[in-house]
Amino acid sequence: MQYDLTEEQRMLQNMVRRLAKEKVEPGAARRDVDGEFDWEMVELMRENGLYGIDFPEIYGGSGAGMLAMAITVEELSKVDAACGLLVADHELGSLPIMLAGNEEQKQRLLPRLATGEHLAAFALTEPAAGSDVAHLRCRAVKDGDFYILNGRKNFITNGGVADIITVYAVTDPEAKGHRNAAVFVVEKGTPGFSVGKKEDKLGIRWSDTVELIFEDCRVPAENLLGQEDEGFHIMMKTLNFSRLGVAAQAVGIAAGALEHAVAYAKERESFGTPIIRHQGVGFKLAEMTMRTEAARQLVYKTCALYEPLPKDMSRISPELIRMSAMSKCLSGDVAMWVTTEAVQVFGGYGYIKEFPVERMMRDAKITQIYEGTNEIMRLIIANTL
Amino acid sequence: MDVIVLLKQVPDTETKIKIDADGKSIDTSDIKWIVNPYDEYAVEAALRLQESDGAMVTILSMGPERAVEAIRTALAMGADKGVLVDDPATEGSDALGKAKVLAAALRSMDFDLVFCGHRAVDDDENQVGIMVAELTGIPHLGMAVSIEVADGKARIERPLEGAKVTLEATMPALVTFGGAHAVWNPRYASLPGIMKAKKKPLEQKTLADLGVSPDEVGAQAAKMQVTSMGLPKERQAGRVLEGDTDEKAKELTRLLHEEAKVI
Ligand SMILES: Cc1cc2nc3c(=O)[nH]c(=O)nc-3n(C[C@H](O)[C@H](O)[C@H](O)COP(=O)(O)OP(=O)(O)OC[C@H]3O[C@@H](n4cnc5c(N)ncnc54)[C@H](O)[C@@H]3O)c2cc1C
Numbered sequence: 001m002q003y004d005l006t007e008e009q010r011m012l013q014n015m016v017r018r019l020a021k022e023k024v025e026p027g028a029a030r031r032d033v034d035g036e037f038d039w040e041m042v043e044l045m046r047e048n049g050l051y052g053i054d055f056p057e058i059y060g061g062s063g064a065g066m067l068a069m070a071i072t073v074e075e076l077s078k079v080d081a082a083c084g085l086l087v088a089d090h091e092l093g094s095l096p097i098m099l100a101g102n103e104e105q106k107q108r109l110l111p112r113l114a115t116g117e118h119l120a121a122f123a124l125t126e127p128a129a130g131s132d133v134a135h136l137r138c139r140a141v142k143d144g145d146f147y148i149l150n151g152r153k154n155f156i157t158n159g160g161v162a163d164i165i166t167v168y169a170v171t172d173p174e175a176k177g178h179r180n181a182a183v184f185v186v187e188k189g190t191p192g193f194s195v196g197k198k199e200d201k202l203g204i205r206w207s208d209t210v211e212l213i214f215e216d217c218r219v220p221a222e223n224l225l226g227q228e229d230e231g232f233h234i235m236m237k238t239l240n241f242s243r244l245g246v247a248a249q250a251v252g253i254a255a256g257a258l259e260h261a262v263a264y265a266k267e268r269e270s271f272g273t274p275i276i277r278h279q280g281v282g283f284k285l286a287e288m289t290m291r292t293e294a295a296r297q298l299v300y301k302t303c304a305l306y307e308p309l310p311k312d313m314s315r316i317s318p319e320l321i322r323m324s325a326m327s328k329c330l331s332g333d334v335a336m337w338v339t340t341e342a343v344q345v346f347g348g349y350g351y352i353k354e355f356p357v358e359r360m361m362r363d364a365k366i367t368q369i370y371e372g373t374n375e376i377m378r379l380i381i382a383n384t385l
Numbered sequence: 386m387d388v389i390v391l392l393k394q395v396p397d398t399e400t401k402i403k404i405d406a407d408g409k410s411i412d413t414s415d416i417k418w419i420v421n422p423y424d425e426y427a428v429e430a431a432l433r434l435q436e437s438d439g440a441m442v443t444i445l446s447m448g449p450e451r452a453v454e455a456i457r458t459a460l461a462m463g464a465d466k467g468v469l470v471d472d473p474a475t476e477g478s479d480a481l482g483k484a485k486v487l488a489a490a491l492r493s494m495d496f497d498l499v500f501c502g503h504r505a506v507d508d509d510e511n512q513v514g515i516m517v518a519e520l521t522g523i524p525h526l527g528m529a530v531s532i533e534v535a536d537g538k539a540r541i542e543r544p545l546e547g548a549k550v551t552l553e554a555t556m557p558a559l560v561t562f563g564g565a566h567a568v569w570n571p572r573y574a575s576l577p578g579i580m581k582a583k584k585k586p587l588e589q590k591t592l593a594d595l596g597v598s599p600d601e602v603g604a605q606a607a608k609m610q611v612t613s614m615g616l617p618k619e620r621q622a623g624r625v626l627e628g629d630t631d632e633k634a635k636e637l638t639r640l641l642h643e644e645a646k647v648i
Contacts, residue, residue, distance in 0.1 A: 007454075007457070007583065008579050008580060008582075008583065011454075011457065011458065011461060011574060011579045011582070012576060012579055014458075015461075015573050015574045015575075015576075015579065018573065019573050047575070048573050048575045048576060049575040049576035049577040049578070050576060052576075052577075053576055062576050062577050062580050063580070064576060064579075064580055068576070072576075
């Protein structure tokens with residue numbers, strides 16, 4: 001029986017761990033302060049084939065699967081959560097095409113996404129509605145061979161740097177919430193599409209989070225993914241998969257903070273002994289270790305369950321939907337808790353920027369919010385019981 | 386062009402080393418293994434020749450089954466195939482024993498160049514590469530920080546104190562690699578490389594396959610014995626001298642003379 005990583009997955013883990021230590025960690029603090037998107041990191045992901053992990057081989061990907069993707073995001077996020085997000089968000093933006101694209105669309109779009117030559121983003125959230133998807137307003141109206149998009153999206157990760165954006169827009173305002181929208185592929189440079197305000201954030205500070213503006217934006221009809229009323233289902237299924245990326249990011253943040261906290265607790269002395277020997281600190285670290293490992297196992301297990309699922313619009317079971325929501329919710333909560341405790345273990349030094357745990361605590365917060373808040377995750381979990 | 390890279394699996398430089406109960410070797414039970422960093426430079430150099438000259442790169446390693454992992458890492462970096470000599474009789478070999486096995490393996494292979502690290506970071510003996518060159522009867526270019534191949538010749542540079550020497554040899558030749566991570570910047574095993582690695586040919590050989598008698602290698606044939614191994618002493622706490630400057634200087638001189646015995 002196999003209940004372990006495969007040889008390839010272990011090699012990938014070793015490789016990314018090393019790459020993260022050597023090439024990502026050294027600039028993490030600076031990038032956090034600057035808050036500027038770093039194309040060098042994009043180049044690093046490209047060079048090492050980390051954008052196409054879960055993409056099918058026939059479209060130029062590695063076909064290595066969800067677990068390999070999660071391992072990669074985790075290892076990158078241990079040292080820099082915004083770098084882990086480069087990979088996770090690329091998967092999120094590309095998933096609608098993998099799941100609902102027709103053969104022509106997949107052949108046209110996926111190969112350049114698989115190599116990372118093109119970057120992807122996913123645009124769902126709007127100023128007026130985030131969790132409440134039924135109240136989204138961005139409109140798409142058919143006009144001959146085009147759809148005319150009007151509206152705004154906000155908080156879109158990679159929105160300003162992506163070449164390909166999968167955009168959720170209402171096609172029939174009269175229809176019910178789960179039958180009223182479609183997902184479109186909007187390519188950078190499409191007339192009527194522009195990038196608005198860039199957000200200044202608490203954490204993942206160098207990740208590109210922007211507003212997207214659509215003003216009579218003419219999207220060719222061949223960029224409609226699936227059917228005009230299929231958007232809700234495409235978006236839901238996309239998020240079921242992509243939440244595992246956020247979950248892995250959260251596990252990575254927790255694991256990174258834990259590593260620093262343990263090392264510090266062995267070095268730092270108070271009252272004549274390393275602080276890890278004070279039971280109050282030792283037990284805290286024990287609890288942090290347990291929760292991090294439990295979250296990791298849930299995420300890995302869920303990824304393994306998602307691995308054999310076909311990348312199409314076939315239905316997935318409530319159990320699998322729940323597993324994904326639980327993975328994201330638990331890991332997000334664990335990341336927030338573990339990083340907060342890590343700051344505590346560091347005492348005053350945890351609160352200043354010379355040490356990375358305060359950044360990790362700020363980075364952790366987003367994992368409880370995006371790709372469905374943890375309240376929404378609990379709703380999903382409860383509704384599938 | 387055929388390039389063979391001799392590659393050794395060694396304990397991770399970040400692993401906490403424990404001495405085995407026998408006092409002569411290290412306890413390998415909880416060790417994480419990596420490719421010897423200097424061999425990694427050799428792999429990188431070979432892969433550059435693969436890119437520029439279409440060289441066929443073969444990895445040759447001697448070691449137990451776990452060394453397959455190190456060969457696979459090099460295959461994932463881009464090497465074409467691998468050979469592992471895995472035979473319990475080789476255990477405990479000294480540098481000469483290892484060189485004999487590797488030289489025997491080379492005899493059945495085609496090559497224009499043999500590459501390896503100038504030393505392995507575990508035993509730090511700096512010997513195997515040179516011995517393999519000697520046993521194979523080919524020239525050895527040592528501690529390269531760059532390599533060029535043209536007109537049947539290999540040319541390397543090696544740093545000297547504040548200067549550089551350029552050496553050239555007719556191929557076939559063996560080159561040992563020096564320098565540092567920043568000099569070679571060896572590539573990572575990319576994900577597409579990792580996915581392909583398992584499909585690349587990896588042959589396993591025993592001493593019998595190579596026509597080497599077990600009597601020539603292993604611990605009993607070793608001309609050099611490790612008699613003991615020890616960890617460095619833990620650093621002692623510093624000492625602060627008391628008194629006025631004159632007294633402190635006197636006391637310091639006395640300590641350096643009598644205790645540290647350095648002056
Ligand atoms: C840095 C960053 C990056 C982002 N990246 C993207 C992206 O790439 N693409 C994209 O589309 N979006 C993105 N988002 C948006 C994000 O997904 C939303 O912010 C999130 O889904 C919450 O929506 P909201 O902000 O409108 O909050 P609201 O929906 O207004 O929620 C406010 C609060 O009410 C709670 N709440 C709402 N409804 C319920 C309910 N029924 N029961 C219980 N509690 C409820 C929520 O949990 C939350 O605590 C990003 C956000 C940030 C901050």
